[in-house]
Each structure stands twice: as C-alpha cells, then as structure tokens.
Amino acid sequence: MSGWIAIAGLGPGDEALVTPEVTDVLGQATDVIGYIPYVARVAPREGLNLHPTDNRVELDRALHALQLAADGARVVVVSSGDPGVFAMASAVFEALEKHPEYQDTDIRVLPGITAMLAAAAHAGAPLGHDFCAINLSDNLKPWDMVEHRLRMAARGDFAMAFYNPRSKSRPHQFERTLEILLEECGPERLIIFARAVSTKDEAIRTVPLGEATPDMADMRTVVLVGNAATKRIGRYVYAPRSAT
Amino acid sequence: MSGWIAIAGLGPGDEALVTPEVTDVLGQATDVIGYIPYVARVAPREGLNLHPTDNRVELDRALHALQLAADGARVVVVSSGDPGVFAMASAVFEALEKHPEYQDTDIRVLPGITAMLAAAAHAGAPLGHDFCAINLSDNLKPWDMVEHRLRMAARGDFAMAFYNPRSKSRPHQFERTLEILLEECGPERLIIFARAVSTKDEAIRTVPLGEATPDMADMRTVVLVGNAATKRIGRYVYAPRSAT
Numbered sequence: 001m002s003g004w005i006a007i008a009g010l011g012p013g014d015e016a017l018v019t020p021e022v023t024d025v026l027g028q029a030t031d032v033i034g035y036i037p038y039v040a041r042v043a044p045r046e047g048l049n050l051h052p053t054d055n056r057v058e059l060d061r062a063l064h065a066l067q068l069a070a071d072g073a074r075v076v077v078v079s080s081g082d083p084g085v086f087a088m089a090s091a092v093f094e095a096l097e098k099h100p101e102y103q104d105t106d107i108r109v110l111p112g113i114t115a116m117l118a119a120a121a122h123a124g125a126p127l128g129h130d131f132c133a134i135n136l137s138d139n140l141k142p143w144d145m146v147e148h149r150l151r152m153a154a155r156g157d158f159a160m161a162f163y164n165p166r167s168k169s170r171p172h173q174f175e176r177t178l179e180i181l182l183e184e185c186g187p188e189r190l191i192i193f194a195r196a197v198s199t200k201d202e203a204i205r206t207v208p209l210g211e212a213t214p215d216m217a218d219m220r221t222v223v224l225v226g227n228a229a230t231k232r233i234g235r236y237v238y239a240p241r242s243a244t
Numbered sequence: 245m246s247g248w249i250a251i252a253g254l255g256p257g258d259e260a261l262v263t264p265e266v267t268d269v270l271g272q273a274t275d276v277i278g279y280i281p282y283v284a285r286v287a288p289r290e291g292l293n294l295h296p297t298d299n300r301v302e303l304d305r306a307l308h309a310l311q312l313a314a315d316g317a318r319v320v321v322v323s324s325g326d327p328g329v330f331a332m333a334s335a336v337f338e339a340l341e342k343h344p345e346y347q348d349t350d351i352r353v354l355p356g357i358t359a360m361l362a363a364a365a366h367a368g369a370p371l372g373h374d375f376c377a378i379n380l381s382d383n384l385k386p387w388d389m390v391e392h393r394l395r396m397a398a399r400g401d402f403a404m405a406f407y408n409p410r411s412k413s414r415p416h417q418f419e420r421t422l423e424i425l426l427e428e429c430g431p432e433r434l435i436i437f438a439r440a441v442s443t444k445d446e447a448i449r450t451v452p453l454g455e456a457t458p459d460m461a462d463m464r465t466v467v468l469v470g471n472a473a474t475k476r477i478g479r480y481v482y483a484p485r486s487a488t
Contacts, residue, residue, distance in 0.1 A: 016265035090372030093482035109365035121353035128334030141487035152400030238337035243385035
C-alpha cells in the first residue's frame, strides 16, 4: 500500500467555504493530523484516526505525518484557511528537508480560503488593489523585521492584511504596529478588525486609524488596513481599482 | 420580489476548487454577469439568463448588475479566482458610488481560491512567509507606481505574487520587472512561473532570477518570487517559517 500526505486548508470556519477537493481528500484519509481546533472540524468515522496536537509543535506534527505516510497511511494535515499562508505547508517541507529519508513521499498541498480573503469579502473589497500579508507574530522572526516590513508596505502604499496581530504573550506589539501605521499613513487611513470571520461569532468593525486601539484585535482577528485611496460606501469598504 | 447581487469567485479553473457557497448561490440566480470565459464556466439551465461581456467593460457590467437587482433579479457577478483580488468586487462598489440611486442594493461578496494560492500550493509553499500581491498591469495605475512597489516589496524581503504579468499590448513591462528584481534581489532568487493553474494546461516552472526571461510569462501566468530564504526541496519550493 502506498501512503501519501495531503496538506489541506479548511477555510476560515464556515463549512460552505471548504472546497470539494478538500472534502474529497478527507473522505480518502486514514489519518488526520493538526492543531486541536482544526482536527475538531473533521467528522469522525470508522477507520479514520484523528491526531489532534497542541499549538507550537508544527515540526513534530509534520514529522509524524511523514512517518505515517511511509508506513502506508493516507494522511491529511489540516490547517485553517489556506495551508500555505502562515500554516502547516512550510512546516512539512522543513521536516522533509531535515529528514531526507522521507524524500520520496507523495505530498500535495490543497489550497483553501485564507482568512484575509473571507474578511475582505465580508467587509467589501479592501484588497482590490495591490496588498501585503504580514504575520505580526515574532515567534519565528525578529520584531525588527516586522517593523521594517510595515514601513516598506506603507511606503509602497500597499493595502495590508495582518495575521496573528495580538496574543496574551505579546500584548505590546500590536500597540507598536498601530503607532507605526499612524506615523506612516496618518489618522484618516481606514483599518478593519475582522474577528472570527465566517463563524457565528463574526464581528467586523471599521474605524479610522486615529480611533484604533490595541484591544480591538485578539488572536481570532484578522486586521486589514486600506491604502491611501480606500474608502467607505454605505456599509462597505473598498479599494478603487484605479490608484489615486 | 427582492433582488440581490452576489459577487462570486469561481476559483482558478478546477471545479473542485469552487466553494459550496458559490455553487449554492449560482443555483439561486436568475442572472449571471461576467467576462465571457468566466460566464462560460456556469452551466446553463432553464430560467437562468447568462450575460457574457468582453474584457475592460467592468463598470458597465457592474451597473448592469445593479439595474437588474433593482428590478428584482438575483444576480451573480462572476470572477475567476477571488472576486476581491484584482477582479469585479471593487468595480461593483465603484458603480454603486457613482449611482447612489442603488445604494440600498443587497450586495454580498463570496470569496474564492485566488490564483496565487493555487499556484503556491501546486509549487509547494512559496507564500509561507510574509508576501505581497501586485497587479503588473498599468491599465489603471501609472507604471512608476508599479516600479516603486516592486522595490518596496523587494527591500522588505517580501515574497511576491504578480497578476497580469504580461500582455500583447504591454510586452516590455515584464522585461522591466525582471530587471528591477534582478537588481534588488540578485540572480539566485527563485522565481516561479505558474501557467493555467488547476486546468488541464497547468505548467509550473521554477528558475533562478538570472535565468528568467520575459517569454516565460503570458496572460494566463501567475508569477511568484521567493524571499531571500526561499529554497527548493526536491520538486517543491518553499519559504521557511523562520526568517533568515
């Protein structure tokens, strides 16, 4: 029996945003591996082994997937959103590089609706012009690099999407992010806090940067920042197709 | 009867990448509006009016959708990929702003798998770290702005995704893009040409920048550029989760 790994994106939460490709591969799986709340989204069934693990053990989880596939298992590694955007796909390739004995593993990545796309859709079209996606966590990169990227993105007048804007262990960084944005973009620039997008807890709030406060974001929030031309029309926020 | 507009993303081509949310809304529609090849992806049925239109008439198309919805139609405006990423969502909000008589229209945006996510998935995980999306067409913005954004993205060491890299009417701009990237990122930086992603014509080719030539991209290509840490492992290309 020949095993494989599919690294699959479950989308931001709503089951209607899971692609048929992902639903199909979950139906073929013998094993599902991932962070506890994502594995909890997969329906249990006879013959399917669920392996929920805690946060911050991405490389162990990836190695476990490689080992299971080598033993013939059909393994789906699940992420929320898209597995290639601040999620498990890079971790699996890192594990593959560290463990060349698994180099012949059949690995596919199955894209998903990443949080910023669902957040943008539910807010209007704030990513309708050139934009950047930045992970604000400094668990895996120096904070100086985050600050530098924020400034480059602002000076290029990119719209921006921030993942992992704020956590209990690093409460001051999002405060600093807002300071930098205010300095670079001014108080009128629109900022959107999209919490728990596409779930029953969804809440979307848009304010000018001058009114934004750090507590508007938490771990379940994706933050979107407009470019210089971004505006409101009724309850929608959008970036015009033409530059200013 | 109360009309509405849903601006829906059909994904990059493969029907297995169309979300159930979009399939469901197409089943409720009375009218489908969009660029000819995208409307051609919607199955005809009794009671469904298809309105395929040519390229570059986005605002006319958006106004038509608003008019039909005002008359009670259930209108789906279709884009390929995600409707909020260089597609129809911004055009509909622009039309709404120009025509305030339609301000009470019920409008929803339904996200889709945008080309760069499918391209990244099929290449490995080249967007696994911070990245930018840039539309290289200067139809709606000055070319100088594109050059400036390329430099800011490179200096921030963002991975990059380019939409509309090259067309017959502007053959020299992608050549200029490659020159700028070579200057800013050096000849070893990896660049991925992903053509017709998720269709039967899919072709993905990765080369170092020093070997990239303008003819590697056409209108059906999404181009991805790695960051300084991006590497190959076997047939995959990925951005490590840690910065260099």
